[in-house]
Amino acid sequence: MLKDVAFGQFYPVDSFVHRLDPRLKILFLIAYITAIFLAKNFVGLGACLFVLVLIIIASHVPARKVLRSVRAVAFLIVFTALLNTLFYHGETVYWTWGIFSVTKEGLIFSAFLVIRLLLLVTCSSLLTYTTTPVALTDGIESLLTPLKWIRLPVHELALIMSIALRFIPILMDETERIMNAQKARGADFETGGLIKRVRAIIPILIPLLLSAFRRADDLGDAMDARCYMGSKNRTKYKKLKFGWRDLIAFLLGAALVTGVVLMRIYLVRAI
Amino acid sequence: MNAIEFKGVDFSYSEDGAFAIKNLNFSVKEGEFVAVLGHNGSGKSTLARLTDGLLSADKGEITVFGTPMTDKNLYTIRKQVGIVFQNPDNQTVAAIVEDDVAFGAENIGLPREEIGKRIDFALKAVGMEEFRHSTPTRLSGGQKQRIAIAGVLALKPKVMILDESTAMLDPRGRREIIDVVTRLNKEEGMTVVLITHFMEEALLADRAIVMNRGEIVMEGTPADIFERHEELITYNLALPRIGYICKQLQAGGMDVPDTLDYEKLAEEIAKCVS
Numbered sequence: 197m198l199k200d201v202a203f204g205q206f207y208p209v210d211s212f213v214h215r216l217d218p219r220l221k222i223l224f225l226i227a228y229i230t231a232i233f234l235a236k237n238f239v240g241l242g243a244c245l246f247v248l249v250l251i252i253i254a255s256h257v258p259a260r261k262v263l264r265s266v267r268a269v270a271f272l273i274v275f276t277a278l279l280n281t282l283f284y285h286g287e288t289v290y291w292t293w294g295i296f297s298v299t300k301e302g303l304i305f306s307a308f309l310v311i312r313l314l315l316l317v318t319c320s321s322l323l324t325y326t327t328t329p330v331a332l333t334d335g336i337e338s339l340l341t342p343l344k345w346i347r348l349p350v351h352e353l354a355l356i357m358s359i360a361l362r363f364i365p366i367l368m369d370e371t372e373r374i375m376n377a378q379k380a381r382g383a384d385f386e387t388g389g390l391i392k393r394v395r396a397i398i399p400i401l402i403p404l405l406l407s408a409f410r411r412a413d414d415l416g417d418a419m420d421a422r423c424y425m426g427s428k429n430r431t432k433y434k435k436l437k438f439g440w441r442d443l444i445a446f447l448l449g450a451a452l453v454t455g456v457v458l459m460r461i462y463l464v465r466a467i
Numbered sequence: 468m469n470a471i472e473f474k475g476v477d478f479s480y481s482e483d484g485a486f487a488i489k490n491l492n493f494s495v496k497e498g499e500f501v502a503v504l505g506h507n508g509s510g511k512s513t514l515a516r517l518t519d520g521l522l523s524a525d526k527g528e529i530t531v532f533g534t535p536m537t538d539k540n541l542y543t544i545r546k547q548v549g550i551v552f553q554n555p556d557n558q559t560v561a562a563i564v565e566d567d568v569a570f571g572a573e574n575i576g577l578p579r580e581e582i583g584k585r586i587d588f589a590l591k592a593v594g595m596e597e598f599r600h601s602t603p604t605r606l607s608g609g610q611k612q613r614i615a616i617a618g619v620l621a622l623k624p625k626v627m628i629l630d631e632s633t634a635m636l637d638p639r640g641r642r643e644i645i646d647v648v649t650r651l652n653k654e655e656g657m658t659v660v661l662i663t664h665f666m667e668e669a670l671l672a673d674r675a676i677v678m679n680r681g682e683i684v685m686e687g688t689p690a691d692i693f694e695r696h697e698e699l700i701t702y703n704l705a706l707p708r709i710g711y712i713c714k715q716l717q718a719g720g721m722d723v724p725d726t727l728d729y730e731k732l733a734e735e736i737a738k739c740v741s
Contacts, residue, residue, distance in 0.1 A: 330562050362562045365604050411557045418558035421519050421550045422571035422618060423542055429576040433569040433583065 205265075207325040212441060213255035214326045218335030220442045221323055227449045228319050231456045232312050240456045241311050247452050248315055257325045265321035266314060273313045277306045329361045338436055351427035359415070367408060374403050468533060470626050470658040471495040471518055471548075476527035478513055478681075487513045489681040491527070497625070500652045500659045502669035502689065505678035506703035511662045514678070515630040518660075519548045532625065546575060549619030551632040555603075555611035564590075564614055565599045571622040582621075589617035592655075593647050609640025616647060626658040627651065633663060645671065666693070667707040670727050677702055694725060 213221075228244070235241045252262055284306070286299030327335070337354035344350050375385065378399050385396050471494060478488040488510045495501050505511040516522040517529060520541045529536040531544045552558050561567040565586050572582040590596045593613040603611055612632055619627060629648060633641040649671050651657040661668060669675045675692045677685035679702045685692055692699070696706045696714070706714075709727055716723050716736070723735040 330566075358562065359560065362559070366556050411554075414552060414554055414557035415560070417516075417521055418550075418552055418615075419560060419570075420521060421545065421548075421552075423545050423574040423622060424570075425542065425574060431573050431576050431578065431582065433573055433579060433586070434566065435579070 205321070205324050206328050207257045207261060209256045211254060211256040211326070213251060213322070215439075215441055216326075216445055217436050217438055217442045218327050218331040219338050219436060220438070220445055221327055222332075222335050222339060224445055224449045225319060225323050227453050229316060231453045232315050234453075234460055235456045236460050240459050241308065241315070243452060243455055244315055245311070247448065248319055250448075251319070251322060255322060255326050257322065261325065262318055262321065265325075266317055269313070269317050273310055276313070277310045280309055281306045330358060333358045333361065334434065334436060349427070351430070363408075363411070366411075367404065370407055371400060371404055374400050468497055469494045469530075470497045470499070470532060471660070472528075472530045473514075473517075474528040474530075476517065476529060477525045478517060478522060479525060486681045488517065488524075491681070491683065493676070493683060495626070495658060495660060497532075497658055498652075498656045499674065500649075500672045501661070502672035502675045503660060503662045503678060504664065504666065504669055504675060504692075504704060505662075506664065508680075509678040509702075510681040511678050512630050513681075515550055515628045515660070515662055518626075518628060519550050520544055521550075542575075546622055547624050548626045548628060549622060549624035550628045550630055551612065551615050551619055553631045553634050555608060555615055555635070558615050558618075559603045559611065562602055562604075564595070564601050564603060567603065567614060568617045568621050571618055575622065585621040585623070586617075589620040592620055592651065593617045607640060608636045609643040612636060612640065612644050613647060616644070620651075624657075626660065628660045628662065630662050631664070633665065633668065641665070641668070664704070666699075666705060666710075670707065677704065690725070690727060693727060 228247070232241070232244050235244060252259065281298055281302050282296045284299060284302030285297070286301030288300035289297055290300065291298045324332075333354055336357075337350055340348065340350045340353075375383075379385070383396060383399065385393065388396075473491050473493040476488055476491040476493075477486060479486045491510075491514070493514070503511045503514065513522065517524055517536075518531065520536055523536070531547055534540050534543055534547075536544060559567050560570045568586045568589050569582050572585050577585070586599070587596075590599055593616050595610065595613050595617060598606065598610065598614075603614055606614070615632070616627075627648070629644070633644050636644065645668055648659055648661065652659045659672075661672060663669065669689050669692070672689055675685075675687065675689045676683055677692060677699070684702060685695065685698065693706055693710050696710060699706065707727065709729060709732065710725070713723060713725050713732065721736070721739050723732065723739060726732050726735070
């Protein structure tokens with residue numbers, strides 16, 4: 197598993213969460229996001245937070261890594277919270293100035309929003325931290341299989357995605373090689389204004405594109421030669437397996453959603 | 468029975484352009500190891516593509532184990548003919564070795580257990596069992612090309628064509644590939660067509676063919692071909708280094724025979740000197 201991925205944000209350790217079936221992780225994320233938005237009070241959100249902390253602990257991904265993904269969207273979260281605080285109309289007014297006002301209800305609403313966004317971002321990034329792109333593609337393919345019924349070429353889409361992923365490191369190496377070749381000819385990528393820098397990229401992009409097309413041609417031939425005929429009559433060697441870990445995660449996800457829904461029905465007032 | 472047979476085959480890449488293959492008659496016997504030599508543009512890669520139906524002939528007849536090349540027979544033939552191409556990076560489909568080896572076997576709809584067995588067999592045949600769960604990006608050129616061979620072997624073909632498969636490798640990688648292929652030929656009875664411009668590699672073949680401008684211009688045992696080294700030069704091909712050493716020694720007055728075997732040459736030199 198350590199050697200599977202050379203890029204992306206996958207965090208290569210062996211943990212309970214890493215070993216979960218990718219399909220389950222994707223479904224769990226969807227259920228979790230649903231729970232976050234169904235939770236109408238701090239008890240519900242607290243339950244969501246508790247589950248998230250459990251997942252982080254079980255994933256062996258260091259908190260520092262997890263926080264890094266939050267930092268990337270911190271500005272967006274602060275900005276959204278600020279707008280909501282200033283424009284929310286509530287009864288208990290603390291402060292007003294022109295069209296802006298800060299109310300108790302507005303503050304509570306913003307706090308909810310911030311917590312929801314934080315939970316959302318953290319849980320989503322945990323999926324990519326604990327699942328290799330290959331496993332993720334397999335999971336998506338498997339989950340989309342029912343859509344074959346409406347003639348969506350699920351297998352072909354998944355194959356395109358996995359080939360794209362496979363060629364990322366190869367094309368990155370190639371870019372570096374071309375850049376070095378251009379540098380050796382006196383190209384300058386580091387100085388000058390925006391326009392000059394964008395222009396300097398053209399002599400990298402064109403050879404890169406040409407090479408990508410040539411590679412695509414070669415790969416097409418190699419696939420043809422190995423009897424590729426599309427998804428028709430094709431079998432799959434790797435089967436995703438649903439194990440005891442998946443059952444535990446499934447029960448946890450189901451309990452969370454059920455709990456939040458029940459709270460929404462029986463506890464009408466926000467605490 | 469002939470594994471591959473070409474009868475009066477013509478092929479050109481453009482409507483009005485020059486022939487890439489011109490009135491070609493050529494055959495490979497079952498179990499034979501044939502080296503196809505030629506300079507760039509001699510038509511040797513076109514030959515490989517025609518055999519596997521990646522290109523279709525303008526004229527003439529191509530048969531593989533008696534099956535004529537037609538649209539209907541395309542996959543019957545592709546199952547029997549495996550091609551290993553030049554660039555190892557451009558023929559790997561999956562990001563994990565075993566998934567890539569499985570690709571061909573999955574394509575022809577084999578059951579899971581059988582695919583597993585074929586992965587074991589193919590990786591063992593190329594000596595790459597320990598890399599089963601690795602990612603191909605991290606392997607050396609020779610190792611990547613051995614994975615490509617394994618990917619072809621998983622389809623259990625009867626003929627393996629190596630289309631300049633060693634051209635991008637370092638000497639060590641080249642030796643790895645040639646060793647694997649020679650063993651497949653000798654031990655598994657695999658029919659091998661080795662397309663190359665490295666003359667040294669042709670030494671191990673049963674028969675060598677030299678192509679120039681879409682035609683076969685020389686044919687014989689590798690030793691025969693090397694004997695006619697002055698003719699080779701007119702086709703832009705050079706002798707293996709050992710061939711020139713023999714020629715130079717003879718020119719210098721030493722009584723050594725033409726040989727392609729370093730040890731034999733060493734013995735002969737020792738005889739002359741003592």
